[in-house]
Amino acid sequence: MIIAALPLLKRALAWVAGFAVAVLLIASSAMQPLDNALYDAHMRHWSYATSDQVVIVAIDPKSLAALGNWPLPRSVHAQLIRRLTAAGVRGVGMDVTMAEADVNHPDNDHTYAQAIHDNGHVVMPVFAEAAELGGVLEEVLPVPEIARNAAAFGHVDASKDPDGVTRGVYLKAGLGQPQWSALALALYDIGRPSPLHPLPGLHQPKGTANSPYEWIRDDYVLVRFANSAGAFNQVSYVDVLQGRVPDALLKGRWVLIGATAAGLGDQLATSASRPNNPMPGVEYQANILESLSDGRLITPLNLTAQLLLGSFALALPLAIYGLPGMRRTRVLAALSLSMIVLMSLLLLRAAGVWWPPTGWMVIVAAGLTLHAAIRHLEARRELKQARLTDVTWWQPPATDIKNSGRA
Template sequence: MPTTFAWLVRGMLWMAGTGLLVLLIVSGVTVPWDNALYDLNARYWRYTPDDHVVIVAIDARSLDEIGRFPWPRSVHAQLIDRLSAYGVRGVGMDVTMSTPSNNPDDDKQVAAAIQRNGKVVLPVFAESVSLGGQLQEALPVSSIGQNVAALGQVDVAKDNDEQVRGAYLKAGLGSPYWPSLALALLQLGNHASSSTLPGLHDPAHNDASPYLWMRDNYVLLRYAGRAGAFGRLSYVDVLNNRVPVNLLKDRWVLVGATAVGLGDILQTPDSPMPGVEYQANVLESLERGMLVTPLDFLRQLGLGAAMLTLPLLLYGLPGIGRNWLLLLISTALVLAVSVSMLRGYYLWWPPVSCLAVIAVEFVAWQLLMRHRRPTRE
């Protein structure tokens, strides 16, 4: 049985370990390794997309046939009318319309087509009018914006390594009131409620400056796969009625650039991906309830502190005393808990901080107890 000294050592190690755990979580030094673990999980946790989401791609062939981008908005008006005729469920246009056209009639045509369809969502994003200047929201021009069914922000959640692993479901200037483009599209069909959104909340967003771009409901994505996992139809084929009706009828349609030269390419952990396919991943995951919510600081700390008790309780037991088997068992259990929460409950607990503390505890126990007889532990 453990002696009073051994229990005292256990208590001291747990308190010191919990303090170290706080420092590691707050500092973020283990984030690169946690990201690597999440990426590894995601690579073997892909899914096959349903056919509910279709990308209408502004691809190289469309550029060849229609001409250099940006195209006159009358072209987009024709596409939207064509999609209306196909009977699509809703249209998310990942195409900027924040400045007036040179030809005002083009704006009138696209506005009329959007009104006729009744289920078109256009993007909102933040931009500064000058280098380092104040941010402002780039909205569609009023003649177009007043005819849309909804607006959705197209903010991209890049990590420090420039990889895109997640998304913000809400964002806005001063307050996160704009839904993401995918969420706005789903809300047209009452498929998603703002009150039940998943995601990690920003605890400070209520005290934000009205001039800061604020984000909320951060979620991690379970990508369907590398770029190309979602069905794509060429913009020019849809425009010219060269697509069977069954490929578009009652589908969510996302329109956006896939041609490399247009610059809308994001770097995901698996491959470069067009922004419109990133939006397709968010839309599919939202509709199927597959978005992952990272644990907040208190939940990370609480779970980590609980897991730190495991090796301290096992120290000195027959067969798994002060040896490497104990470290292996503790490490395996921490990883199993993290993966089980991810796969079973769509919650992400980054485990590396806890693993690092367990390793430090193991070494400290060895040093503190090496001169004591095993029978007195």
């Protein structure tokens, strides 16, 4: 009975060892570069056609050439807002900071504040920065008169992974506590009976103590980008301002206003783009807004879910080893590794969740390689033992040798 249970015990010990290694790999983030590479390669081939719900009003080189150097006067922004109000837009996300008063033209602040008040659906940006190098972070909102007239505020914090690539967004963030929605989420919530709840994504554990001087993020989701860049309806700022864009293209749509000209605003490397073809920050917000509207946001699996799925991935080759056709290591490896990749991609495409698979693949591959090496050594030892047995069996008896000598 004990001897019969030994193979099962060996498999259980192999599973425990593999699971322990997996925990170490996840904790150290050692496999994150490979997981990111696999994720990015897939996302570049999983684009989609955008709807006409979002329009980008681009502060592009054409606009700057026509209207003058940056920053544009706030009276000009006020004219644009009034133009959008007349066109009947659904809401406006202004990805342009107005944190300092226009000292030389104070009436411009009042003019802009009145324009966004009359619109009633303008979201202004909020962000955090230190007043001096190495200083304490402070939340930066628009000047008070503009802030009082904004419909809502949204943070414009572009989440970047350690490799500098933006793959997702924190739907909530703020100084001391995540009180501000992302700009796109704040715009999406305008006009809805109630804010989107519950929010998707990875959540902070309840009861987490946060410093009041730290920028806190929560509700992290991955963004399914429509394309590398240029996927959304985009019109030039100056064309809208001067009435060259038909109202039909703007009516009932969300409008995001931001810089696309080089040197202005964020230029982001994303999971759908290359470093030499960055995405403007305003288009990043457009992708978030489109994903929110169409339910395309992707939720990374939390640690518990990752380990549960991974435990199944480790158990699979151990369970099927020895079945008909499953005693060859190469066949077993091909099937097991393919199943892990397919599980990850199926969850991504069908369920909108991301399970990083490469760590589990490495563990399974390493385990099967070690198993093959051990079997090879055992086979060599058995062959050697068999040869020794054959030599001993064919050796003539000692009495026969003596008798033959006497003869």
